[in-house]
Amino acid sequence: MSIVEVQELCKQYDPPKGVLAVDGVSFHIDKGEIFSLLGPNGAGKSTTISMLSCLLRPSGGDALVDGHSVVTDSQAVKEAIGVVPQDIALYPDMSARENLLFWGKMYGLAGAELHARVDEVLELITLVDRQKDRVEKFSGGMKRRVNIGVALLHKPRVLYLDEPTVGIDPQSRRSILDGILALRDQGMTILYTTHYMAEAQELSDRIGIVDHGKMIAVGTNEELVRSVGEEAHVELSVDHYLEGMVERWADVPGVTKAMIDEERAVLLVQDANEVLPRLFEAAAAAGSRITEVNVTEPNLEMVFLHLTGRALRE
């Protein structure tokens, strides 16, 4: 059962000449799943989140969140959602606890319930011992955690996370991703945006790939990879006779393309498991020694490349 239903959502900034930041995007999110919007800078992810948060009025289309229209029933939508903006939207000269207390009140919490929820959230974002410190003194990862914590105070049914791991160290990123998975396991529905392919792949139940305001593909990771019939990349280095080897490998069954990229051979293969032994055999037969092998299974990066002709990250 879908809890978010997006229908032909459009946003043009400064019409009539402005950017069409979101151009007829439709998707749905099922209750209790993590749905990711994956796309490069300027794809329209934040604009979509803003419309789903009732901050921006769509230029066209509509979205139902928890059964309420973002256009006509914004107050009901706001009751259902928690928003983690891309920016660290906190008061830097207030402590973590003061921030949480303030935002909790804004979400309508009060009294003992407010304090209990603030304690719980501090526990969740593992900042109990730093709760009295001002946010401006926090590291990037700690700020990100408070930024997320604020949106959890009122136990929203749907949580929007707009690139919550930008600019932080791998350890903090790990703890945030684990936290998000835990929230999903408790039944929260999550809309996640990122331009990190690996994050989308790891976290998401389903992924929507966006580019230039358009949804260019939607599905599970496997569905997406399969849909474009992408192949694995095999990169090989040999001790000598590279040009000759590439010619021979091109004739090996299962290899669809063989090229030279600088000092290595780059092959596109249908099934790396099947093809690799044949490549070694061919090398041995030619008297060449393979010094390095690198296999990249088909992934979303390749899907994006295939669909747009550009890499996800420039």
Place this chain on the structure above:
Amino acid sequence: MKRIWTLASKDFLETRRDRLALLFTVVMPLAFTAFFGLMFGGGSDRLPLAISSADHGAPATQLVSALARSGVVKTEMMTKDDAEKAVDDNKVAAALEIPAGFSAALAAGRPAELTLVSTAGSSGAQTVQTEVSALAGPLAAGERAAQAAVAVAGTPPGGDSGASAQDLKDAALLMARPLAAQSLAQPVATVRVVEAGTAAGQIPNGFVLSSPGMLVNFILFSLLTAGIALIQERRNFTLQRLMTTRVRRWELIAGKAVGMFALTFVQQIILIGAGQLLFGVDYLRDPAALLLMMVALSLFASTLGLLLAAVLSSEQAMIATTVIVSMSVAALSGAWFPLEITGPAFQFVGHLLPTAWILDGLRGIIVRGFGVADVLPAFGVALAWSAALFALAVWRFRLSD
């Protein structure tokens, strides 16, 4: 309602933690009050006294020069009309009129009367009167002693005629002494106090000018901190984030307005308290009228700040605009120098601004004992301005750049 309060108190807390804000809102205004106060002559309490004299006799001239040497008053010679006008305009504490025939009356031993014109209940005029009476007392002492002597001479001492010349002289002296003493003790010139106008006046010393002036100036200046805070909130997305919670737009704007109001109001309490206690400026003559002026000033400042923050998008623009706006509004309103010393055009322009009215109200409370009724027009002007500014601010209020 509760959310508005939470929003406002959050802003208040943030500003309280801001060291720079403390400097701008409290330290600088007090320093400037002291500086301008001393520049305007804050230390000198010599009361200005206008003198018009229709008499050119020796006693009159004597009185004028005695007053000129006085440490209590600062004299200025004028025509009678000018002197009375100066009292009306509150430019002098009182006007002394020396009538024609003053010297002649003294010479003849007749009672002479001086007229002191001042506004009703003026404490400055009281001081002037005491000083004038004191200096007029010994006038024509020689003349009066001579009169006493003549009186004695006209009454030959009784007793036997065989008395020696020395005895006669002694007896005459014995009689003359009390007579002369009596004559000199009598107030030769009485000072009649005429009260003009209804307002009680006291001429401002330097701090009376500088304290309310700097109050207005720096209340306007503190828009800077509040305005920049709002711009930063728009920049770091907290304003937008607030709109994803249950807060409604009007609650957000109201919260900001209440926060700015509270901030400037507390600042006023501190500055007025310091004015009263440190600089001896008597704000508390009519607490109700004072409260009305404080509310008016905070209303104007907070709605102006809200509008500036609503229309400006960068900190730099906010700094430049606040400095220009607050400085020119303060100067035009008479916060730096009293509007009375400027021309009519300047005064007219100044009184288009509510702050000029508020300053008149504040100085009126301090100097003339204004009550609630006297400051109501100023309150009305400020209220009208604030309503217009608030409407504009609500209309132009943006959550993002």
